[in-house]
Amino acid sequence: xxxxxxxxxxxxxxxxxxxxxxxxxxxxxxxxxxxxxxxxxxxxxxxxxxxxxxxxxxxxxxxxxxxxxxxxxxxxxxxxxxxxxxxxxxxxxxxxxxxxxxxxxxxxxxxxxxxxxxxxxxxxxxxxxxxxxxxxxxxxxxxxxxxxxxxxxxxxxxxxxxxxxxxxxxxxxxxxxxxxxxxxxxxxxxxxxxxxxxxxxxxxxxxxxxxxxxxxxxxxxxxxxxxxxxxxxxxxxxxxxxxxxxx
Numbered sequence: 612x613x614x615x616x617x618x619x620x621x622x623x624x625x626x627x628x629x630x631x632x633x634x635x636x637x638x639x640x641x642x643x644x645x646x647x648x649x650x651x652x653x654x655x656x657x658x659x660x661x662x663x664x665x666x667x668x669x670x671x672x673x674x675x676x677x678x679x680x681x682x683x684x685x686x687x688x689x690x691x692x693x694x695x696x697x698x699x700x701x702x703x704x705x706x707x708x709x710x711x712x713x714x715x716x717x718x719x720x721x722x723x724x725x726x727x728x729x730x731x732x733x734x735x736x737x738x739x740x741x742x743x744x745x746x747x748x749x750x751x752x753x754x755x756x757x758x759x760x761x762x763x764x765x766x767x768x769x770x771x772x773x774x775x776x777x778x779x780x781x782x783x784x785x786x787x788x789x790x791x792x793x794x795x796x797x798x799x800x801x802x803x804x805x806x807x808x809x810x811x812x813x814x815x816x817x818x819x820x821x822x823x824x825x826x827x828x829x830x831x832x833x834x835x836x837x838x839x840x841x842x843x844x845x846x847x848x849x850x851x852x853x854x855x856x857x858x
Contacts, residue, residue, distance in 0.1 A: 616845075617826060623803050625656050639715065651720065654760065681789075723792075728770075732767070736788040761800060761801070762802065813844055
């Protein structure tokens with residue numbers, strides 16, 4: 612069966628979050644180890660899917676793009692990042708929990724850009740590199756699973772080229788906060804396409820994006836799979852059951 616569907620940004624984030632939760636390394640760490648969920652709106656959906664708890668998605672951020680430019684949410688307005696230790700939910704900053712983490716544990720961090728080689732870029736307004744800059748050395752050295760949920764609407768041509776434009780101190784003009792693009796090459800990237808495969812065993816192809824009104828920023832996917840699997844996508848994502856041709 613073939614289908615074409617349109618996903619709003621929030622639907623994409625929820626789908627990606629479910630894809631992350633389905634990963635075997637996440638299941639193992641949830642039961643026996645540590646999962647740290649860094650701030651970010653897609654990561655907030657991951658937390659909700661892992662715990663069944665609802666949170667204010669827009670307050671689970673540090674930096675964000677909005678209000679006319681590049682912004683940082685004041686510290687007193689942010690939610691603390693969550694860590695799950697053997698399933699128990701704790702509110703711990705990443706620098707507090709990293710010392711306890713090791714092989715088999717999971718660090719979940721979203722990104723702001725994804726290129727065609729699977730490299731991720733994270734915008735940082737902090738001159739020490741922010742969350743990812745403070746964590747990447749420990750993550751890499753200890754073999755901690757770095758899982759990076761990120762939507763295909765964040766596709767860019769080339770992460771190294773963006774990172775090489777320079778750091779915060781080199782910026783002469785910006786709309787909002789001065790930022791740098793921190794490149795990450797060793798994360799396990801989970802996009803909508805990965806989530807479709809992990810959750811439904813359906814092959815997805817991004818074929819278009821954009822929209823108006825409530826579909827502004829939508830991604831258009833072509834799906835191919837067994838009829839029952841494609842129908843599972845439609846049912847699980849609560850998509851309108853509109854069919855053309857044979858059903």
